[in-house]
Amino acid sequence: MAITLDKISEVTGFSVSTVSRVLNKKSKKYRISLETERIIYAKAKELGYRPNELARGLRLKKTHTIGLVVPDISNPFFASITHLIQKYLYEEGYSLIVCNTNEDIKTEIEQIDLMRRKGVDGYIIMPVGTQFEHIKGLLDDNKPLVLLDRNIDALNANCIVVDNYRGAYEATECLIRYGHERIAIIQGLQNTYTNNERVRGYKDALADNGIRIDESYIVGNDFRRENGYISTKLLLKMENAPTAIFAFSDLITLGMLQAISEEKVKIPDDLSIISFDEIDFAPYLVSPLSVVVQPRELIGEAAVKLLIEEMRSKNRLGKRKILLESKLVIRDSIKNFNLGVAAHRTAS
Numbered sequence: 001m002a003i004t005l006d007k008i009s010e011v012t013g014f015s016v017s018t019v020s021r022v023l024n025k026k027s028k029k030y031r032i033s034l035e036t037e038r039i040i041y042a043k044a045k046e047l048g049y050r051p052n053e054l055a056r057g058l059r060l061k062k063t064h065t066i067g068l069v070v071p072d073i074s075n076p077f078f079a080s081i082t083h084l085i086q087k088y089l090y091e092e093g094y095s096l097i098v099c100n101t102n103e104d105i106k107t108e109i110e111q112i113d114l115m116r117r118k119g120v121d122g123y124i125i126m127p128v129g130t131q132f133e134h135i136k137g138l139l140d141d142n143k144p145l146v147l148l149d150r151n152i153d154a155l156n157a158n159c160i161v162v163d164n165y166r167g168a169y170e171a172t173e174c175l176i177r178y179g180h181e182r183i184a185i186i187q188g189l190q191n192t193y194t195n196n197e198r199v200r201g202y203k204d205a206l207a208d209n210g211i212r213i214d215e216s217y218i219v220g221n222d223f224r225r226e227n228g229y230i231s232t233k234l235l236l237k238m239e240n241a242p243t244a245i246f247a248f249s250d251l252i253t254l255g256m257l258q259a260i261s262e263e264k265v266k267i268p269d270d271l272s273i274i275s276f277d278e279i280d281f282a283p284y285l286v287s288p289l290s291v292v293v294q295p296r297e298l299i300g301e302a303a304v305k306l307l308i309e310e311m312r313s314k315n316r317l318g319k320r321k322i323l324l325e326s327k328l329v330i331r332d333s334i335k336n337f338n339l340g341v342a343a344h345r346t347a348s
Contacts, residue, residue, distance in 0.1 A: 003049040012043050019044075023051065065095045066307065067115035069108060069125040073100040075223060076250045077277045077294065078126065081148070084300025085124060092308055094121070101128060103189055103222060109134045116143075122307050124148055129192035144310040148303050150193045151321065158310055159321045160302050164194050164276075167292040167326035168201030168246070171274050174290075174330060175244045176209045179337025180272060183211075184242035186231045186252050188223035198248055198276060217242055220252065228255025236263050236271075244272040244334070250279050253289070268335035278329075288331035295324055 005023070009016045014036065021030050022040040066089055070078050086096045097120060099111035105128045112134055115123065123138060123145035132152045138145055139157055147159040175183050185202050188195045199218070206213050216238070219231040228247055232255065235242055247253040253275040265271050267287040274290040275282070282289035302322060 003044075003047045008040065008044055008047065008049060011047070012039055014040060023049070062121050063119050064093060065097055065118070065120045067112070067118075067120040067123045068096055068098045069111060069115075069123070069127065070098060070100050071103045071108075071126050071128055072223065072251075073098070074251070076279065077296070080296050081126075081300050081303075084297060085304055088301055088304035092304065103128055103224075105131050112138070122146075122311050124303050124307055126150060127152065128189070129194075130189075144307060146303050146307045146310065148299065152193065156319050158306050158319050160299060160306065160324065161193070161322075162294045162299070162324050162326050164197035164326075165201040165204075167276060167294075167328070168198040169205045170201075170328045171246055171276070171290075171292050172202045172205035173209065174328060175246070175272065175274065175334065176205065176211065178272070178334055180244040181211050182214075182217065182240065182242040183244045183246060184217035184219065184235050185246045186220040186228055186235075186248060186256060187218065188220065188227075188248045188252065190221060195248065202246065220248070223249040223251055225251040225255040225258075228252035229259045230255070232256040232259035233263070236260075236265065242271075243337075244274070247273065247275045250275070250277040253277070253279060257285075267333050272334040274334060283331065285333070287333045290331045290333045291329050293327045293329055295326070298324060 005016050005019050009019045012019065018032060018036065019040055021027060022032055022037050023044060027037050068082060068085060070082055072078055073082065082098060089096050097115060097118070099115065101108040101111060108128050112123070112125070116138070121144070123143060125135060125145060125147055126149045127135060127147060129150045129152060132155060135145070135152070135157070136155060139155060145157060147155070147157050149161060151159045151161045172183060183206070185199065187199055203213055219235060220227050228251065232245065235245060236259070245256060247256050256273065260267065260271065267273055274292070276292045278291045278293045279289065282291055302324070306320065306322070
């Protein structure tokens with residue numbers, strides 16, 4: 001049987017209003033003594049009292065839930081970020097509703113509408129990024145939200161992104177420094193912020209080093225494993241095949257590794273590879289994988305902190321865009337033509 005405020009009032013001798021104020025942490029506001037507080041808390045714990053969060057939420061017009069929109073939960077990067085966000089929200093006393101969109105804008109619109117009808121208190125959105133009117137609608141209605149991983153410049157929204165441009169530029173420049181000129185990329189979903197910035201970094205690194213941009217080396221159309229597999233097969237069959245491939249996600253890299261294995265291509269002797277994102281087993285491959293590492297822990301923590309601040313702030317006009325740095329880690333998956341041997345493990 002659920003323990004009610006009436007029951008605690010009955011056994012302690014204090015009024016229901018006093019019990020309610022104490023258990024809702026309003027003792028100081030109503031000048032309730034510490035001794036009264038102690039007695040009520042002790043008796044509530046002894047009786048096994050649990051607050052009715054649903055009733056409290058209806059009264060305060062809050063649900064203590066946050067909606068998280070994820071483009072692909074099967075992607076190790078997004079799965080890791082989801083786990084971290086859930087952990088930090090739990091510490092703040094919030095539950096999490098996760099909606100997976102499968103990189104489909106129609107699904108994203110429907111899922112955000114569903115969460116809106118459920119009355120979530122705030123949103124963390126990793127958007128597909130090809131449309132944004134539905135997100136603008138949330139902002140127009142003053143809903144607290146944070147865009148994560150993919151920025152939308154047209155929106156005045158809180159945003160946390162990694163410096164995708166710099167990460168891709170440094171990865172490409174590293175390959176050039178080791179003597180590679182035929183460098184291919186397997187890109188993700190085109191016309192999205194993340195992908196566009198990585199492509200821009202790749203192209204600028206080539207141009208700044210006097211290497212002609214060959215559009216035939218720019219392949220791929222989404223962040224999935226199948227894209228990595230098919231694109232790698234096609235690249236390896238080219239008459240003037242690349243000496244290095246830069247994959248834009250964990251899942252693309254997995255598909256790439258499968259294709260390389262089937263074609264019996266040796267890394268790095270026959271082909272050098274580098275990946276944006278750190279697959280968990282990257283350091284333990286036969287040729288440990290060179291990667292552009294994103295600060296996942298910091299991304300998850302920053303997203304929660306920024307959203308909580310937004311929800312607690314009365315003035316939601318001052319939006320913040322936070323740009324986090326990536327880190328290039330060079331391992332044995334890159335051949336150094338200048339030395340004629342594999343690049344040994346270093347970090348830059």
